[in-house]
Amino acid sequence: GDSVTQMEGPVTLSEEAFLTINCTYTATGYPSLFWYVQYPGEGLQLLLKATKADDKGSNKGFEATYRKETTSFHLEKGSVQVSDSAVYFCALSAATGNQFYFGTGTSLTVIP
Amino acid sequence: NAGVTQTPKFQVLKTGQSMTLQCAQDMNHEYMSWYRQDPGMGLRLIHYSVGAGITDQGEVPNGYNVSRSTTEDFPLRLLSAAPSQTSVYFCASSYYAGRNYGYTFGSGTRLTVV
Numbered sequence: 001g002d003s004v005t006q007m008e009g010p011v012t013l014s015e016e017a018f019l020t021i022n023c024t025y026t027a028t029g030y031p032s033l034f035w036y037v038q039y040p041g042e043g044l045q046l047l048l049k050a051t052k053a054d055d056k057g058s059n060k061g062f063e064a065t066y067r068k069e070t071t072s073f074h075l076e077k078g079s080v081q082v083s084d085s086a087v088y089f090c091a092l093s094a095a096t097g098n099q100f101y102f103g104t105g106t107s108l109t110v111i112p
Numbered sequence: 113n114a115g116v117t118q119t120p121k122f123q124v125l126k127t128g129q130s131m132t133l134q135c136a137q138d139m140n141h142e143y144m145s146w147y148r149q150d151p152g153m154g155l156r157l158i159h160y161s162v163g164a165g166i167t168d169q170g171e172v173p174n175g176y177n178v179s180r181s182t183t184e185d186f187p188l189r190l191l192s193a194a195p196s197q198t199s200v201y202f203c204a205s206s207y208y209a210g211r212n213y214g215y216t217f218g219s220g221t222r223l224t225v226v
Contacts, residue, residue, distance in 0.1 A: 032213070032214070034214055036215075036217075042219055042220070043116075043202055043217035043218050043219045043220050044155075044202065044204075044215070044217045045217070046214050046215070046216070049214055089154070089155070093213070093214070100145075100157075100215070102154050102155045103154060104152070104153065104154035105154050
C-alpha cells in the first residue's frame with residue numbers, strides 16, 4: 001500500500017546552516033505530496049505541496065521537488081533560523097480516493 | 113478567521129467517563145477527519161467523513177464514534193474513556209474532489225485519562 005518514510009530525528013543545526021530532511025514515498029499512480037510543520041503546542045500547518053512530477057513547492061524559504069524517478073520529496077532550506085525549530089511531517093495524498101498518509105515527523109532544533 | 117475550531121483545548125477525564133470533542137470548520141470543506149498524535153507514532157487516522165451523513169473508520173477507530181449531520185461539524189465521541197486514549201487529538205478538513213488536496217488542521221485537544 002501507499003506509505004511515506006521520512007528521516008528520523010531529532011535534527012539539531014546551528015543558525016544559518018543548510019537543512020535537508022529526507023522523505024521518500026511508495027504509491028500507486030501519481031499522488032500529491034506535502035510538507036507540514038508543527039510548532040510547539042500547535043496544530044499542523046501546510047508548509048508546501050506539489051501535485052505532479054517535477055513540481056517544486058516553496059514557502060518561507062523552504063523548497064521540495066517532486067521526484068518521480070527517485071520517489072522522493074526532500075525538504076530543503078538554505079539558511080535556517082531559530083524560529084524554524086519545529087516538527088516537520090511529510091505526507092502523501094493518494095492519486096484517487098480518501099487516503100492521506102503521514103510520515104512519523106522529524107524534530108528540528110536550531111540553536112543560535 | 114476561517115479555519116478549523118476545536119474545543120476544548122485541554123481535558124482531563126476519569127476512566128470510564130464519556131465526552132465529546134467538538135470540531136467545526138467554516139470553509140465549506142467536504143472532507144473532515146480526526147487524528148490522534150502520540151509520541152513516536154506520528155498521526156493516526158481515527159475516523160473520517162467525505163460529506164454530511166457519510167462517515168468511515170480509519171486506522172484506530174475502536175473506542176470512538178463520529179457523526180456528520182452538517183457540513184460544518186464533525187464531533188468525536190469517546191464512549192468510555194481509557195488511559196490508552198490519552199493523546200493529542202486533531203481535527204482536519206479539506207477540499208475534496210476525488211482526492212485530498214491538503215488539510216487545514218485545528219489547534220488540537222490535549223486529553224488525559226486518569
